[in-house]
Amino acid sequence: MKVTTANYGDAIVVRAAGRIDQSSAGEFQKKLTDLVDMAIGSEKQIVVDLSKVDYISSVGLRALMVANKQAKPKGVTIRIASMQEVVREVFSISHFDKVFPTFEEMPKALQAVSALAAAAYTDED
Amino acid sequence: MRIRFWGTRGSIPTSMNADHLRDKIGAAVRAVIEAGGDPDAALDALPFHMRGTYGGESSCVQIETDGPEYIICDMGSGARRLALNALGKHGPGAPQVYNIFQSHVHWDHIMGFPFFIPAFIPGNVIRIHGCHDELEMAFRRQQDNPSFPVPFEFLGATIEFVKLEPEQTYQVGGLTVTPFRQLHAGDSYGYRFEKGGKVAVYSTDSEHKLEDQEETDYFVRHFRDADAVGFDTMYSLADATSLKEDWGHSSNMVAVELCQMAAVKTLCMFHHEPVYSDAQIDQVLAETRRFEEISRGDGLPLHVVASYDGLEIEL
Numbered sequence: 317m318k319v320t321t322a323n324y325g326d327a328i329v330v331r332a333a334g335r336i337d338q339s340s341a342g343e344f345q346k347k348l349t350d351l352v353d354m355a356i357g358s359e360k361q362i363v364v365d366l367s368k369v370d371y372i373s374s375v376g377l378r379a380l381m382v383a384n385k386q387a388k389p390k391g392v393t394i395r396i397a398s399m400q401e402v403v404r405e406v407f408s409i410s411h412f413d414k415v416f417p418t419f420e421e422m423p424k425a426l427q428a429v430s431a432l433a434a435a436a437y438t439d440e441d
Numbered sequence: 442m443r444i445r446f447w448g449t450r451g452s453i454p455t456s457m458n459a460d461h462l463r464d465k466i467g468a469a470v471r472a473v474i475e476a477g478g479d480p481d482a483a484l485d486a487l488p489f490h491m492r493g494t495y496g497g498e499s500s501c502v503q504i505e506t507d508g509p510e511y512i513i514c515d516m517g518s519g520a521r522r523l524a525l526n527a528l529g530k531h532g533p534g535a536p537q538v539y540n541i542f543q544s545h546v547h548w549d550h551i552m553g554f555p556f557f558i559p560a561f562i563p564g565n566v567i568r569i570h571g572c573h574d575e576l577e578m579a580f581r582r583q584q585d586n587p588s589f590p591v592p593f594e595f596l597g598a599t600i601e602f603v604k605l606e607p608e609q610t611y612q613v614g615g616l617t618v619t620p621f622r623q624l625h626a627g628d629s630y631g632y633r634f635e636k637g638g639k640v641a642v643y644s645t646d647s648e649h650k651l652e653d654q655e656e657t658d659y660f661v662r663h664f665r666d667a668d669a670v671g672f673d674t675m676y677s678l679a680d681a682t683s684l685k686e687d688w689g690h691s692s693n694m695v696a697v698e699l700c701q702m703a704a705v706k707t708l709c710m711f712h713h714e715p716v717y718s719d720a721q722i723d724q725v726l727a728e729t730r731r732f733e734e735i736s737r738g739d740g741l742p743l744h745v746v747a748s749y750d751g752l753e754i755e756l
C-alpha cells in the first residue's frame with residue numbers, strides 16, 4: 317500500500333493505492349491521523365481517493381473510523397471518493413457508507429468541500 | 442457431533458408482536474397465491490425470513506454426541522425449551538447429567554436457569570463449568586429474594602460448580618474441552634469442543650479488533666480448522682467501531698476474517714442484535730456470504746449460516 321497527499325484549495329486529498337489490510341492498516345492510520353491533525357490546524361477538509369485501492373479489510377476500515385472520530389468533533393469531514401466496485405461493496409456491507417459521505421468521482425467530492433477546492437482540482441487535472 | 446441452537450439472540454430475548462406476525466403472514470400468503478400450484482412447495486420456496494423466524498431466545502447451544510451426558514453452552518432463555526425437550530425425551534423419572542459451560546455470567550446468558558426444570562428434579566446432576574470466580578454467586582443471586590420466588594437452595598438436583606482455567610484441556614461428557622479467554626467487559630470465555638476428529642467452537646460476547654497480531658493469533662489458534670464456530674456477529678462493523686465500540690461485541694466482517702485465517706469450515710452467526718427483524722438478519726447473512734467471497738482470496742470457501750432457534754447442524 318502507498319499513500320500520497322495533495323492540496324487543492326481547502327481540501328487535503330489522500331490517495332491510497334494497493335490493499336489496505338492487516339499489513340498496511342497501521343501505516344494508513346498513522347498517515348490519516350497526522351493529516352487530520354493538519355486539517356484541524358489549517359481548517360481544511362479531507363478527501364480520501366480510493367480509486368487505486370483494490371481491497372480494504374476490517375482493520376483498514378477501522379483506521380478510517382479512528383480518523384473520523386478525531387476529525388468530526390473538530391469540524392473536519394472525511395469524504396470518500398472513487399471507490400472500486402469491490403471496495404464500494406465492502407463499504408456497504410460494513411455500513412461505513414452510512415458514516416462517511418461517499419462520492420463516485422473526485423470532482424464531486426471536491427465540490428462538496430468548496431468551490432475553491434473544486435476549481436483548484438479542475439485546474440490541475 | 443451435532444450442534445443444536447436453542448437460543449441465538451443477543452443481550453435480551455425478543456419476540457414478534459401481533460403486527461410483525463400479521464405482516465409476515467400477509468406477505469407469505471400473497472407470495473404463495475402469486476406462485477400458484479402446491480402451496481406447501483410455494484411456502485418452502487420462500488426466503489427464510491418470510492416462512493420462518495430466527496427466534497428470540499437468548500444464548501443457549503447444545504452439543505450432542507452419542508454419549509449419554511448433556512453438553513450445553515450458556516443458560517440463556519433458550520435453556521427453557523432445551524429442558525422441555527429433554528424431559529419429553531427421557532421423562533422426569535430418568536436422571537440425566539447436564540454439563541453446562543458458561544461463556545460468562547451476564548444476565549442474558551444465565552436467565553434461563555431458574556426455568557431449567559431438570560434443576561428442580563432430584564437425581565439429576567447439573568455441573569456448571571466456567572472460568573469466572575463469580576460463577577456460583579451469579580447463579581445463586583438471580584434466584585435470591587426479591588428477584589425470584591424459588592431460592593437456589595430449593596432446587597432438588599445435585600448442582601455443582603466447576604471452576605475451569607483458560608488454556609487448560611478437560612475431558613467432560615466424552616468431549617475434550619478447552620476454554621479460552623475473550624474480549625468482553627468482565628471477561629468472557631470461548632470453548633473449543635473436540636471429539637472423534639470433529640471440532641466445534643462456541644465463541645460469543647467478544648469484541649475482536651484484529652489490530653494486535655498476537656491477540657489475533659491467539660484466537661486463530663483456538664478456532665484452527667474447526668468444523669463450526671458459533672461467533673458473536675451482533676453489530677455491523679461501522680457500529681462496532683463507533684457508537685458501540687467497547688460494548689464487547691463483534692461484527693460479521695471480523696467473524697469472516699478470523700474464520701478465514703483459522704481455516705474454519707462453517708461460521709454460525711450468533712448473538713443476533715435484538716432490534717433486527719428476520720428480514721434484516723437474512724440481509725446481513727446475504728451480505729456476510731458476499732463478503733466471504735470478496736475476502737476469500739486463495740483460501741478455501743467458508744460456509745456461512747445465520748443460526749436460529751431450532752437450527753441443527755450435523756458435523
Ligand SMILES: [Zn+2]
Nearest residue numbers: 451452549646
Ligand atoms: Zn450476551
Ligand SMILES: [Zn+2]
Nearest residue numbers: 545547625646
Ligand atoms: Zn455479555
